[in-house]
Amino acid sequence: MAKQPILTPRAEDFPRWYQDVVAKAELAENGPVRGTMVIRPWAYAVWEFVQAELDRRIKDAGVRNAYFPLFIPEEFLRKEAEHVEGFSPELAVVTHGGGKELEEPVVVRPTSETIINHYFAKWVQSYRDLPLLLNQWANVVRWELRPRLFLRTTEFLWQEGHTCHATEQDARDYSVHILRHVYEETMRDVLAIPVLAGRKTAGERFAGATNSWTCEGMMGDGKALQMGTSHELGQNFAKVFGTQFLTDTGAQEFVWQTSWGVSTRLLGALIMCHGDDDGLRLPPAVAPVQVAVLLVRAEDGAGERAAALATELRAAGHRVELDDRVDVSFGRRAVDWELKGVPVRVEVGPRDLAEGSVTLVRRDNGSKEAVPVAETARRVAEALAAVQAGLYDQALALRTERTVDAASLDEAREAAQTGFAKVAWSSLGDEGESALAGGGVTVRCLQRADGDLPAGEDEDGLVAYVARAY
């Protein structure tokens, strides 16, 4: 099997490798308007599996889906001071509609806290209406000056959850529930990506939030990627939009809110966390094709046998593609399936079949094994589970290897050149954070020493994870 070196090796130039994978595996292309993105079918199919896994967990958390308008009156954004300050540099503004100049320009939603609170204020009347838990799957637009496909695009797809609660504690608990049981769980169990769940520093908070939780993953080059955030909004939006409720004792109070989102950036995380020099490596849970059955040569009944195996594997519940394009060289096809990241390959050829076996190849570690034909279904199921676990283990091993305990700001900055540095938050503080930022290093999150979530930045004994980040 002759492999062409079609991708720039990661060690040589990681960003270029990323671009190569995105292009060669036909995942995405730049849109004609700067910063926008075309998501091609293979990547979109992965996104559909990611969506389904998230959506199920979101609904299990009691949330109902809804849809709010793309267009938001400009004045809505101005109501919350920090929010407008954070988002106005990124807004796309519609000034003409239906052939006329609009009396009031409208913005294309960068996020929907404002417009949703406009409705929450009408819908929430009494404590009986709480908690009110909504989510939407939507596109949002944030004008991006340094776009990178999936990671930072002017338009992206996401889900945004928005909730109202009667008490601050209930809102806090809910924001943590989403962080842990929707985001961290999906990232770990579905995307096979270990993440650090922690608290953002004040400087890294969402514009308008009182607290932001985050899930931070380590990519293949040791840099961090913020993969999802869950925010406590306090009463900030409730106060400016008048979202109040009648308590069970007859008082009028403002609701406590949360908002939380993950986006198509998760596709970038999958590529950069698991990809290798041969291309994408997809966790079986989100692979559009979990098993590629490759017919080597259509001789001595191998074609029929390959087709029968594909049928058997499909019946066992796997997503299977039969590749019987024997007019294309076997090596070329094998390289293509590797590039696309398909977790398991079953190679069916007349020579192996004469010995009663097929070849089973795992994408996570490249292992090849002759497997008796009759055992294929069982062995494929085992291999899929092994790939799902193997990708997680490799990612965790990399993170462990590249996470360094740092005793000072300088040590932290040094360690952050190749991975994460763990440093006492008390030794950094706001000033240390600013100093690091000058060198492109940021505090990704704060955790307690035991990995738990801090109640605030001022707690004793907090650990800061610092890194370069996408």
Added chain:
Amino acid sequence: MAKQPILTPRAEDFPRWYQDVVAKAELAENGPVRGTMVIRPWAYAVWEFVQAELDRRIKDAGVRNAYFPLFIPEEFLRKEAEHVEGFSPELAVVTHGGGKELEEPVVVRPTSETIINHYFAKWVQSYRDLPLLLNQWANVVRWELRPRLFLRTTEFLWQEGHTCHATEQDARDYSVHILRHVYEETMRDVLAIPVLAGRKTAGERFAGATNSWTCEGMMGDGKALQMGTSHELGQNFAKVFGTQFLTDTGAQEFVWQTSWGVSTRLLGALIMCHGDDDGLRLPPAVAPVQVAVLLVRAEDGAGERAAALATELRAAGHRVELDDRVDVSFGRRAVDWELKGVPVRVEVGPRDLAEGSVTLVRRDNGSKEAVPVAETARRVAEALAAVQAGLYDQALALRTERTVDAASLDEAREAAQTGFAKVAWSSLGDEGESALAGGGVTVRCLQRADGDLPAGEDEDGLVAYVARAY
């Protein structure tokens, strides 16, 4: 059970009844920017079921989902003359992004033929790449001067399919396949709405198409609603975007294309086709709650029995909600479930239980029946099938009753005041079509006498269905 007359009766004022249902059943609200829409959770859940049914059939037709950008350079739209003429009065234009005026204004997609052809031109090289079958689920914007929730909104949600074929015949066959096996089948078997599948006249074609197929439904007031269209685009877009392929004989040819879409307008169709004076009536296939188990009073073990029945019905695969809010009057709750359109209600009260029965109520015909507790699961399953069929039968009966054979233009115009008129297309022609349009009556579609699809407008013996329309 005391019913409040909460909805304007349909016979009194159908448009007002529609608004009432949309508001009182909490389906949607107007957005703050004129013409936009908030889709509330109950209606959005229906949309998710509609989407799932469509998406499965679209994938079965060999199509892969993808995503193309919201923003389209203005110049793209100008390339196809009829297309830009049709859409420019409806465009929303972004002139500012990232705090600066844009050098080139961009339009918010009203539909995506142009931007998708920009990529098709790159992706299609040879006959081996054909057919190329893509679809996207997306929001689109068409500035609407007379908005009506779900039916005509400035922003709406839809799917748009776009395909490339090697021959005109293949494109034509595919456009018909989508019309019949995706659209007509979903409308009939899932939404329980009988539709007329036919050909649009030249005047009613999609801007840029060579032929448009349509599915037309009759609403409760006898008016028509265009529920979905499937277009042959010929080589119109291929020629202006240069979408060519190398044939197997080595020639360069332009591809033949189709595009096709259905939208959240289908929610309007469900409301107007099936709704009655008590509210929505949902076909079980798309009802977020198929069975409401209503506890009448929590006495004599009725609460436990109701909960156990709900569990049993859920285990049987139905979507069930247990309504044990006995602090709200039973009549009020029953009216609410009727308003929301839930197909089957199981009322569980101590009096019935003492006789070993519960009451089963069908939403399609209001029938109430005492059913032995032990038979509930079987009877509910039967009732759900009966409601699905019953709603279709009622809609078909109305259409049959309100469709009149007309011998002349005047008779057709008269009949169209209350329903559909069937008239010989040869007796109308373009002139007749224009004359009818003056009175707000349009040719909804052309069919052959046997109901089949015409190959063109000039065929002998074609029948025109004319009606007032939404």
